[in-house]
Amino acid sequence: QSVLTQPPSVSEAPRQRVTISCSGSSSNIGNNAVSWYQQLPGKAPKLLIYYDDLLPSGVSNRFSGSKSGTSASLAISGLQSEDEADYYCAAWDDSLNGVVFGGGTKLTVL
């Protein structure tokens, strides 16, 4: 059971927009920055969003992040087949004194 809660899967058609939620608590998302990671099949994870809503250099602006209270969201617009991947949220947890991840969300582009 992961500390951060994500939906196991989401799906949407090409060129549409999808959001992935990440729910936590006051000891993690509520008090610390959220980051998001994309893991393509058979590959290592890649940083997608950091500090709740910032994009690292080289990441497409089709990806965006937001946070409100103890929940965060990742939005992907203009869906493409190459966006099919597992997506993870993460944050520091003050109570556990460690990094906590969501269980991951598998995105299927129909």
Added chain:
Amino acid sequence: EVQLVESGGDLVQPGGSLRLSCAASGFTFSSYWMHWVRQAPGKGLVWVSRINRDWSSITYADSVRGRFTISRDNAKNTLYLQMNSLRAEDTALYYCVRGLDTPMALDYWGQGILVTVSS
């Protein structure tokens, strides 16, 4: 170009030990926090441990505390994970990861190294 290359993975019996290494290049290794993150086959990401630039701050996940030891050699640009008293549930792909401090984020990942604990 930032590169993180893990080595040392193997098949080991329960109760055994293993040391993972991660060779870093393309950045000033001594300036960054470093982490280990693992992923069991078909499962999600699980954080294992982190170490700051000068060893003054080290933290572990509850599941490995007392069995695993993280360390680094800034002169050799290398991160280590000493794993003792290994259990079947430690079987996973272990990633070496560069970390940002504030805000916390894991910005570069190695390709991972497989550790299998089985008799």
